[in-house]
Amino acid sequence: xxxxxxxxxLGFLTHVQGRDxxxxxxxxxxxxxxxxxxxxxxxxxxxxxxxxxxxGGLSSxxxxxxxxxxxxxxxxxxxxxxxxxxxxxxxxxxxxxxxxTLSGGRVEFGAGSGSSEVEYAAFGKNxxxxxxxxxxxxxxxxxxxxxxxxxxxxxxIQPRPGDFNDRVWQGVFSAQGAEYAARxxxxxxxxxxxxxxxxxxxxxxxxxVDAYLAAWNQPHAPRIGxxxxxxxxxxRRTALAAIGDDVHRAALRMAEHGAFPEGLDQEEAxxxxxxxxxxxxxxxxxxxxxxxxxxxxxxxxxxNPAVSDHDAAVRALELIATDVAPALGWKPARAAxxxxxxx
Numbered sequence: 001x002x003x004x005x006x007x008x009x010l011g012f013l014t015h016v017q018g019r020d021x022x023x024x025x026x027x028x029x030x031x032x033x034x035x036x037x038x039x040x041x042x043x044x045x046x047x048x049x050x051x052x053x054x055x056g057g058l059s060s061x062x063x064x065x066x067x068x069x070x071x072x073x074x075x076x077x078x079x080x081x082x083x084x085x086x087x088x089x090x091x092x093x094x095x096x097x098x099x100x101t102l103s104g105g106r107v108e109f110g111a112g113s114g115s116s117e118v119e120y121a122a123f124g125k126n127x128x129x130x131x132x133x134x135x136x137x138x139x140x141x142x143x144x145x146x147x148x149x150x151x152x153x154x155x156x157i158q159p160r161p162g163d164f165n166d167r168v169w170q171g172v173f174s175a176q177g178a179e180y181a182a183r184x185x186x187x188x189x190x191x192x193x194x195x196x197x198x199x200x201x202x203x204x205x206x207x208x209v210d211a212y213l214a215a216w217n218q219p220h221a222p223r224i225g226x227x228x229x230x231x232x233x234x235x236r237r238t239a240l241a242a243i244g245d246d247v248h249r250a251a252l253r254m255a256e257h258g259a260f261p262e263g264l265d266q267e268e269a270x271x272x273x274x275x276x277x278x279x280x281x282x283x284x285x286x287x288x289x290x291x292x293x294x295x296x297x298x299x300x301x302x303x304n305p306a307v308s309d310h311d312a313a314v315r316a317l318e319l320i321a322t323d324v325a326p327a328l329g330w331k332p333a334r335a336a337x338x339x340x341x342x343x
Contacts, residue, residue, distance in 0.1 A: 007329065007330060007331055008296060008297055008298060008299055008328075008329070008330055009043035009044055009297065009298045009299070010041075010042050010043050010044075010298075010299055010301070010320070010321070010325045010330050010332075011042060011043060011044035011045065011046055011078075011225070011298055011299065011300040011301065012033070012037050012042055012044075012045055012046065012300065012301050012302065012317060012320070013045075013046040013047070013048060013080055013227060013300050013301070013302040013304070014030050014033055014045075014046070014047055014048075014302070014303075014304075015047075015048045015050065015055060015056030015057070015058065015302070015304040016030040016047060016048075016056055016057045016058035016064070017053075017056055017057050017304065017307045018057070018307065019307055019309070023057065026057060027064070029310040029313075030047075030058075030064075031064075031067060031068055031071060032310070032314075033045070033313060033314070033317065034068040034071060034072055034075065034077075035071050035072060036314050036317055036318075037075055037317055037321075038072040038073060038074055038075040040317060040318060040321040040322075040332070041321055041332025041333060042075055042317075042321060042332075043075065043076060043298075043333060044075065044076040044077075044078055044108060044298065044300070045068065045072075045075050045076070045077055045078070046078045046079065046080040046108075046110070046300060047061045047064055047065065047078075047079055047080070048061075048079070048080055048081065048304075049061045049079060049081065049082050049083050051083070051086070051116070051119040051122065051123075052116050052118050052119055054116075054253070055304070055305070056304065061079045061082060062079075062082075062092075062095040062096065062098075062099055063095075065077045065078075065079070065099050065103075065107075066098070066099050066102060069099055069102050069103035069106065070102070074106075074333070075106070076106045076107070076108055077099065077103055077106050077107055077108065078107065078108030078109065078110055078169070079108075079109060079110045079111075080110040080112075080169070080171065080189050080225070080227065080300065081110040081111055081112030081114075081169075081170075081171045081189065082109070082110065082111055082112070083112060083113070083114035083119065084111040084112065084113065084133070084134050084137045084138060084141070085113055085114065085120070085125055085129070085130050085133035085134055085137060086114065086119060086120070086123045086125060087137065089136075089137040089138075089140035089141045089144070089150075090140065090144055090150055090151055090157065092137075092141055093140070093141045093144030093145050093150075093157050093161070094144075094157045094158070096109055096141070096145065096161070096164075097144075097145065097157055097158070097159050097160070097161040097162075098159060100161065100162055101159045101162075105162045107162075107167065108167050108169060109141070109145075109164065109167060109168050109169065110168075110169035110170070110171060110189050110225075111134065111137075111138055111141070111168070111169065111170055111171070111186075112134070112170065112171035112189070113130040113131060113133070113134040113171075114130065115127075115130075135180075138168075138170070138184070138186075141168075142164070142168065144156075144157045144161070145157075145161045145164040145168075146161075146164065146165075147160065147161060165185070165220060166187075166220045168185070168186045168187065169186055169187040169188070169189045169223075169225060170184070170186040170187070170188065170189060171189040171190075171191065172188060172189070172190070172208065172212075173191065173194070173195070174208065175207055175208045175211040176211075177208075178208040178209065178211050178212035178215070179211050179212065179214075179215040181212060182211075182212045182213070182214075182215035182216040182217070182218075182222065183215055183217070185218045185220075187222060187223035187224070187225065188208075188209065188212050188222070188223070188224045188225060189225045189227065189300075190205050190208070190209070190224070190225065190226050190227060190292065191227055192227045192228055192229045192273060192274060192302060192304075193229075193272060193273045193274055194274075195254065195259035195260070196258070196259060200271070200274065201274035202274065202290050202291035202292045202293075203291060205291075205292050206291045206292050209224055209292055209295055212224070213295070222297075223297040223298060224292075224295060224296045224297050224298065225296070225297070225298040225300050226292050226293060226296035226298065226299055226300060227300040227301075227302060228274065228276060228287075228290075228293075228299065228300070228301060228302070229247075229273050229274060229275045229276060229277075229301075229302060229303070229304070229306075230276045230277075230283060230287075230301040230302070230303075230316075230320060230324065231243050231275070231276070231277040231303055231306060231308070231316055232277070232278070232279070232280045232283050232316055232319035232320060232323065232324055233277070233278065233279070233312075233315075233316070233319070234279065235278065235279050236277065236278035236279065236282060239277040239278050240277065240278075242306065242308050242312055243275070243277060243303070243306035243308065244266050244270070245266075246305055246306040246307050247266070247269050247270055247273055247275060247305055247306055248265070248266040248269045248270075249305075250269070250273070250305030251264055251268075251269035251272055251273065251305075252264070252269075254272075260272050273305065280319050280323035280324045280327070281323075281327075283324050284323075284324055284327040284328060287324075287328060288328075293328075299325065299328070299330070301320050303316065
């Protein structure tokens with residue numbers, strides 16, 4: 001199965017999670033995924049910021065990406081997302097500009113509002129104001145990255161930023177959010193699951209994308225980043241053994257907060273997370289029915305909420321790059337080299 005659609009960019013997203021208490025090993029393994037993905041030809045590597053380690057383990061994404069920049073040569077480096085209301089926007093812009101300079105202009109900046117009341121309380125912020133704080137801080141970050149004065153007369157951030165007009169993304173969870181992102185000139189980031197809906201995630205999200213495209217009025221072309229849970233293995237049984245229990249536990253935790261119904265079984269948990277798993281041919285066939293993928297410019301694959309061991313994660317990245325994505329029409333920007341570990 002080969003699609004005639006234009007080439008999309010292939011990404012992977014890590015929430016930097018591990019099963020043991022050795023956080024240093026977890027961070028090293030996540031860094032290694034960036035190296036492997038760079039060698040395999042992935043276009044973008046993304047990280048998610050979490051201050052509370054329930055959904056992930058990375059509080060300081062820009063420090064992490066600075067290290068990844070030093071270990072890679074081509075792959076772009078982004079956040080999906082930085083929890084913007086909890087950041088000082090001027091300092092954040094300085095960090096973004098620094099990583100962009102060190103990486104040779106490879107940064108993609110994705111912003112979102114987050115949702116954890118604990119995180120907001122820890123930073124002395126009011127979670128009820130998260131949308132307002134996101135809008136205000138994003139405006140300031142844009143001004144700073146646009147080389148304009150911020151904070152006081154005569155002050156501009158250093159190092160001098162590159163052009164970020166086409167490199168700012170927003171994570172959204174509604175049609176209204178998508179329209180706002182379009183009007184602000186941000187590219188669109190869609191989560192791997194739509195919380196609070198019974199319909200399949202792609203059915204819920206496709207109208208958001210349509211609203212986004214209808215509201216877009218910028219001179220540069222819009223980009224749509226589609227995050228999806230994709231875990232290929234030699235067969236469906238092997239994949240399910242690696243991910244099933246983790247996904248089920250995560251869904252039960254989400255149910256405690258009202259995002260999913262209570263008492264759901266493993267099969268329903270996998271459906272709620274819009275999961276694509278099994279042999280690569282099965283995944284390709286399932287993604288062929290995906291309602292948002294035909295209009296996406298970026299496919300962002302992730303394994304979260306599963307916490308796979310490192311070798312399995314590396315093997316899954318290899319199968320995505322060699323068997324899944326090419327069958328959907330993707331080609332690496334340059335010839336891929338062998339992955340360095342676990343393949």
